[in-house]
Amino acid sequence: xxxxxxxxxxxxxxxxxxxxxxxxxxxxxxxxxxxxxxxxxxxxxxxxxxxxxxxxxxxxxxxxxxxxxxxxxxxxxxxxxxxxxxxxxxxxxxxxxxxxxxxxxxxxxxxxxxxxxxxxxxxxxxxxxxxxxxxxxxxxxxxxxxxxxxxxxxxxxxxxxxxxxxxxxxxxxxxxxxxxxxxxxxxxxxxxxxxxxxxxxxxxxxxxxxxxxxxxxxxxxxxxxxxxxxxxxxxxxxxxxxxxxxxxxxxxxxxxxxxxxxxxxxxxxxxxxxxxxxxxxxxxxxxxxxxxxxxxxxxxxxxxxxxxxxxxxxxxxxxxxxxxxxxxxxxxxxxxxxxxxxxxxxxxxxxxxxxxxxxxxxxxxxxxxxxxxxxxxxxx
Amino acid sequence: xxxxxxxxxxxxxxxxxxxxxxxxxxxxxxxxxxxxxxxxxxxxxxxxxxxxxxxxxxxxxxxxxxxxxxxxxxxxxxxxxxxxxxxxxxxxxxxxxxxxxxxxxxxxxxxxxxxxxxxxxxxxxxxxxxxxxxxxxxxxxxxxxxxxxxxxxxxxxxxxxxxxxxxxxxxxxxxxxxxxxxxxxxxxxxxxxxxxxxxxxxxxxxxxxxxxxxxxxxxxxxxxxxxxxxxxxxxxxxxxxxxxxxxxxxxxxxxxxxxxxxxxxxxxxxxxxxxxxxxxxxxxxxxxxxxxxxxxxxxxxxxxxxxxxxxxxxxxxxxxxxxx
Numbered sequence: 001x002x003x004x005x006x007x008x009x010x011x012x013x014x015x016x017x018x019x020x021x022x023x024x025x026x027x028x029x030x031x032x033x034x035x036x037x038x039x040x041x042x043x044x045x046x047x048x049x050x051x052x053x054x055x056x057x058x059x060x061x062x063x064x065x066x067x068x069x070x071x072x073x074x075x076x077x078x079x080x081x082x083x084x085x086x087x088x089x090x091x092x093x094x095x096x097x098x099x100x101x102x103x104x105x106x107x108x109x110x111x112x113x114x115x116x117x118x119x120x121x122x123x124x125x126x127x128x129x130x131x132x133x134x135x136x137x138x139x140x141x142x143x144x145x146x147x148x149x150x151x152x153x154x155x156x157x158x159x160x161x162x163x164x165x166x167x168x169x170x171x172x173x174x175x176x177x178x179x180x181x182x183x184x185x186x187x188x189x190x191x192x193x194x195x196x197x198x199x200x201x202x203x204x205x206x207x208x209x210x211x212x213x214x215x216x217x218x219x220x221x222x223x224x225x226x227x228x229x230x231x232x233x234x235x236x237x238x239x240x241x242x243x244x245x246x247x248x249x250x251x252x253x254x255x256x257x258x259x260x261x262x263x264x265x266x267x268x269x270x271x272x273x274x275x276x277x278x279x280x281x282x283x284x285x286x287x288x289x290x291x292x293x294x295x296x297x298x299x300x301x302x303x304x305x306x307x308x309x310x311x312x313x314x315x316x317x318x319x320x321x322x323x324x325x326x327x328x329x330x331x332x333x334x335x336x337x338x339x340x341x342x343x344x345x346x347x348x349x350x351x352x353x354x355x356x357x358x359x360x361x362x363x364x365x366x367x368x369x370x371x372x373x374x375x376x377x378x379x380x
Numbered sequence: 381x382x383x384x385x386x387x388x389x390x391x392x393x394x395x396x397x398x399x400x401x402x403x404x405x406x407x408x409x410x411x412x413x414x415x416x417x418x419x420x421x422x423x424x425x426x427x428x429x430x431x432x433x434x435x436x437x438x439x440x441x442x443x444x445x446x447x448x449x450x451x452x453x454x455x456x457x458x459x460x461x462x463x464x465x466x467x468x469x470x471x472x473x474x475x476x477x478x479x480x481x482x483x484x485x486x487x488x489x490x491x492x493x494x495x496x497x498x499x500x501x502x503x504x505x506x507x508x509x510x511x512x513x514x515x516x517x518x519x520x521x522x523x524x525x526x527x528x529x530x531x532x533x534x535x536x537x538x539x540x541x542x543x544x545x546x547x548x549x550x551x552x553x554x555x556x557x558x559x560x561x562x563x564x565x566x567x568x569x570x571x572x573x574x575x576x577x578x579x580x581x582x583x584x585x586x587x588x589x590x591x592x593x594x595x596x597x598x599x600x601x602x603x604x605x606x607x608x609x610x611x612x613x614x615x616x617x618x619x620x621x622x623x624x625x626x627x628x629x630x631x632x633x634x635x636x637x638x639x640x641x642x643x644x645x646x647x648x649x650x651x652x653x654x655x656x657x658x659x660x661x662x663x664x665x666x667x668x669x670x671x672x673x674x675x676x677x678x679x680x681x682x683x684x685x686x687x688x689x690x691x692x693x694x695x696x697x698x699x700x701x702x703x704x
Contacts, residue, residue, distance in 0.1 A: 056592055076595040083596045089589040093611050103597035106607065156598065 040213035082153035492575030582616025622681030
């Protein structure tokens with residue numbers, strides 16, 4: 001990633017009514033052809049960020065650069081940025097062909113009718129909807145309308161494509177199908193894409209990089225693998241998937257392993273980057289937590305509990321386990337069989353290399369350091 | 381999702397049939413039926429007694445011979461109709477009525493459209509409420525007071541001319557308290573709110589994301605209005621045109637108070653015939669002409685707008701809100 005960024009967000013900030021910071025000094029460089037997803041709960045500022053990129057909202061401060069050129073205050077029609085809307089927003093009084101060629105019609109540059117026809121045909125083939133040129137949007141299904149929305153946004157061959165939750169109006173099955181097609185088309189064209197969604201699965205499956213937003217700032221930027229397996233905060237850990245979290249304090253550090261003391265007991269982790277007495281959270285993803293019948297031999301990183309709920313999800317079986325030491329735990333098993341039923345006593349354990357240690361965002365007030373940390377970080 | 385002009389009719393009406401069938405299934409209940417008849421019966425009775433019968437009587441009066449005393453008696457004569465067609469002056473009045481209405485309509489719709497657009501797109505709900513209130517508030521003042529207020533403003537030595545003279549923008553008064561311009565000003569003032577509110581409803585139904593999509597695709601603000609907003613609010617424009625024109629044909633107070641005799645419309649002449657000339661049957665003939673004219677333009681509006689089918693509601697609401 002040595003190339004100059006295609007799109008740069010520099011200290012981009014939007015303040016409403018002089019007080020509410022919708023977006024707070026965010027920094028991001030996007031490479032040419034990259035698929036970047038902004039993901040976060042509603043109200044986190046992801047849509048505001050996207051709308052600033054499109055030019056519908058003026059930032060309070062900071063700048064947006066495209067290929068090094070400042071476009072922060074350029075009107076939306078001068079940006080060369082295509083956008084697909086959540087509400088689809090096809091022009092209802094125009095045919096599919098008129099919708100797709102709208103940008104060519106209003107452009108300063110004059111296109112001949114044959115150029116327009118060729119482009120419409122090309123775009124319809126791209127989204128695999130030939131023969132629909134003369135239909136009106138309301139004669140199409142939701143998924144088809146969204147494809148035409150995509151075709152329309154790409155017809156002018158924009159530098160950058162913005163996708164504002166384009167799939168959220170579609171039903172589950174269609175959404176998955178559209179995810180793959182969207183990714184395919186994006187890779188085919190190599191257009192730099194910024195995608196906004198509140199759906200972490202969508203973010204995981206489609207993106208080169210994911211930006212997790214919370215409360216107006218970027219919590220973490222990384223590849224799907226990084227943000228899932230190595231979250232930098234409990235917010236990211238929680239948002240990107242189901243998690244088992246144990247709050248505790250680093251009590252011993254060694255060359256290969258550290259010991260973290262939590263309410264649930266001592267755990268051995270392979271992360272040695274924290275100093276002693278650091279407040280941390282241990283994250284273990286449900287699929288990294290293993291389960292067996294109870295045995296007397298107490299191995300490292302082992303907890304005991306009772307299975308309360310079993311969810312068969314097809315390829316995965318999810319167990320909710322009530323543990324005396326650690327509260328509710330989630331274990332996901334992909335072996336296919338059912339390891340335990342509700343009411344069974346089980347033993348759960350994890351490998352030190354499978355867990356991730358996250359710095360605790362709010363370290364508790366320093367008390368007497370000789371006091372063991374237990375009880376202080378009662379998880380809720 | 382929603383029916384659009386082209387395909388809506390069949391789809392909506394089929395839905396209506398379905399609802400109708402269901403309605404038949406669940407209401408053989410006679411008590412409910414009777415209540416329905418009562419609820420519909422009251423306004424129907426009122427309309428029959430106070431509108432339909434007087435209108436028919438008015439029509440009958442056009443054939444009644446006039447008495448020497450100035451009143452009329454039951455009978456049959458076509459002399460009043462003969463007078464209407466014999467004298468060219470009534471054709472003049474008819475033309476004046478239509479011309480004033482047409483000019484008023486064009487100005488009201490052209491002025492009203494940008495205001496309606498702005499109103500529909502104001503973001504602050506408080507500001508929107510305030511503006512709507514201001515527009516409606518102009519209708520709270522009786523038209524007579526408004527007419528006199530316009531006289532005060534436009535009079536030769538009135539506020540407008542004094543100001544323009546003081547600033548040396550004009551060398552002599554350009555308006556007077558009565559005449560063509562004051563009449564048009566008065567009528568536009570009276571009917572502009574109707575135009576604004578009719579167009580406003582239709583623009584408010586257009587998904588603002590369509591305008592964003594247009595801008596995103598490279599269209600300027602004006603291009604967006606030309607190619608997206610105007611076509612999608614054409615029912616609103618047509619509705620406002622029909623409404624203002626039909627209302628303006630019936631204008632009486634404004635042309636009488638703000639017009640010179642050359643701006644007198646049919647309603648003014650009708651009043652004059654009945655009150656001054658004591659010629660009730662001829663007043664009735666002119667009234668019948670005015671009524672026929674109104675019905676004629678109403679039918680045109682129905683035809684153009686496709687009212688009476690499923691389009692009465694105005695423009696098709698497009699696109700769902702996306703929960704932002």
